[in-house]
Amino acid sequence: MTSSSLIALDADGVLLDYNLAYASAWEQVFGERPVLRRPDAYWAMDRWGVASLQEEALGRFRASLDAQFWSSIPAIAGALHACEQLCSAGYELVCVSAIKPQFAEARQANLRRLGFPIARVIATSGRAAPGLSPKAQVLAQLQPLAFVDDFLPYFEGVGARIHKALVLREQGGSPNAGPGLKRIDSTHANLAGFARWWLNPYQEEQT
Structure with a gap:
């Protein structure tokens, strides 16, 4: 569950x-x-x-x-506030990132320096079995309520009980198209949009 x-x-x-x-x-x-x-x-x-x-x-x-x-990548506008809103509503946040394991600590330091209320970074870089994204195994262990990503292929093999939220950012040459969209439960312009919708789904329409 x-x-x-x-x-x-x-x-x-x-x-x-x-x-x-x-x-x-x-x-x-x-x-x-x-x-x-x-x-x-x-x-x-x-x-x-x-x-x-x-x-x-x-x-x-x-x-x-x-x-x-x-350890020095800037935050996306509105992302920090979105995380603060989710935490204030009682949610715990974890970062699941397709980054090489040796850089997980640097990523954690980056998020901490920017003030993100995220205590854990899990690196998922590496090969996965056919039909599974590199993040699917970690998500199967975590069993979060929701998973938010901006790369459609990373939803492959993610369990049906996990809400799959796709961020549809810049669309020029985007991989976020095709039959894989049928696996997605909601789409949003950014994390701020997801947070508003998740906390009050009747106030904001999906993108």
């Missing part, structure tokens, strides 16, 4: 603005801040219109995505 008070939240795209942090990392490595090309783009590379990196340049950029990077 589901936990009576637990809500599982994704990090990048739900709590934290990875796309903005991506631009800062690019500037740090290559000395020039990329220009915003497509504000509606889902993926960071498309959003900033940066070149596809190869070999040495790619290695340098990947190396910059270290513990310091993962």
